[in-house]
Amino acid sequence: MKFDFSVPMTFYEFLAIILSAIAILIPIFQAIWKKWIIKEKLNFLPTGRIALFFNQSGSYIRVEGVYEAENKPISVKNISIKATRHKDDRKLKLNWSSFISPVNQSIASNVLHSNESAHPFRIEANSMTTAYTEFGDSFDSFGKNFRACTVPLFNRIGKIRNSGVNYEEALAQYRAVPEYSQVKDLLRKEFFWEIGKYDLDIAVSYREKTVHFCYTFSVGEYEQNQLLENCDEALITPLKSVYGVALDYH
Numbered sequence: 186m187k188f189d190f191s192v193p194m195t196f197y198e199f200l201a202i203i204l205s206a207i208a209i210l211i212p213i214f215q216a217i218w219k220k221w222i223i224k225e226k227l228n229f230l231p232t233g234r235i236a237l238f239f240n241q242s243g244s245y246i247r248v249e250g251v252y253e254a255e256n257k258p259i260s261v262k263n264i265s266i267k268a269t270r271h272k273d274d275r276k277l278k279l280n281w282s283s284f285i286s287p288v289n290q291s292i293a294s295n296v297l298h299s300n301e302s303a304h305p306f307r308i309e310a311n312s313m314t315t316a317y318t319e320f321g322d323s324f325d326s327f328g329k330n331f332r333a334c335t336v337p338l339f340n341r342i343g344k345i346r347n348s349g350v351n352y353e354e355a356l357a358q359y360r361a362v363p364e365y366s367q368v369k370d371l372l373r374k375e376f377f378w379e380i381g382k383y384d385l386d387i388a389v390s391y392r393e394k395t396v397h398f399c400y401t402f403s404v405g406e407y408e409q410n411q412l413l414e415n416c417d418e419a420l421i422t423p424l425k426s427v428y429g430v431a432l433d434y435h
Contacts (some may be wrong), residue, residue, distance in 0.1 A: 225257035227389060229398040230313075235385075237378050237404070239412045240434055241419045243327030244377035245279055247319045248387065249287070254308035262305050263390040266320045271382040279320035287317050327375060331419070334371055338364040339423050352428040359424055372416040380409050411435040 229250055236247040246268065252261065268277040281303035300319070308314045322328070341362055345355045359365065387398040418434050425432060 223256050225259055225310075225392075226255040227259050227261075227308075227391060227396055228253040228255065229387065229389070231398075231400065235402060237408065237412060238434075239376060239378060239415045239419075241328060241331055241422065242321060242325070243331075243375060244277060245282075245319065245321040246277075247285060247317065248385075249317045251313050251315050252308055252389070253313045254310055256310060258307060258310050259391050260305060260307045261389060261391050264303070264316075264318060264320075265388050267386045267388070268377075269384040269386070270377070270379065271384070272379070275377070277377050280323045281318050282321040282323070283319045285317040285319055287315050331372075334368055335364075335420070338362065338368055338420065342424050342427055345424075346427050352424075352430055355424060355428065356421065359421070365420060368420060369416055372419060373413075376413065376416065378404050378409060378412050380404055380406055 229252055231248070231250040234249045236249075238245045238247070246266065248266065264281040266279050268279075269275070270277075283300045283303055286299040303318065306314060306316070341359065341364070345358050348355075350358065382401060382403050385400045385402060387400075389396050389398070412435055415434055418432065422432060424430075
């Protein structure tokens, strides 16, 4: 194809060339902008509710919230938390253990939650993902210690059951043995949720970075007393299982 440069270009022809060039360059600029200029941003939108636990697995926590990815998709690799008690600066460090379904199922006045093991997940660009997350001790340090310390106590249950007494009588006998008070003292020393304020640091890892979302919450006398009742419940659980009595954790 030959161009005759002796013929002057009209304004409209020049404008058409400019517009064509712009049309070609815009997708290139957009690709560069998305890939190299604009940055992804992860937000955490809490519901304002957390659940505190204390049982045979020790002290742990559930945090309710939604994660939002701005501008680009984000693959969350890991989530951990650190709760710091104000009064003595004692810290509880936990890693994600399971996701709890935000959909409640009620059966015979009991609220049931389905759950799945925690795992990396992807959030598409400019979208949200619900992640009601339970955090626990990945190494089950407390649970292992609890099981080791309660062997002599739990071994007494069979003898009590074989004596033919009913549950109330069995419970009274069980609580009267020396091992019961010894293990209960151990549980009380490991109890974390004392009355007072706590700082909560949620650390979320994605790509090669970690972002922190920090909050403060308080534990009152009522919450502490409810959770302390679980010291007894943790020790009574195997006795209740033998007698077919429902558990009553708070």
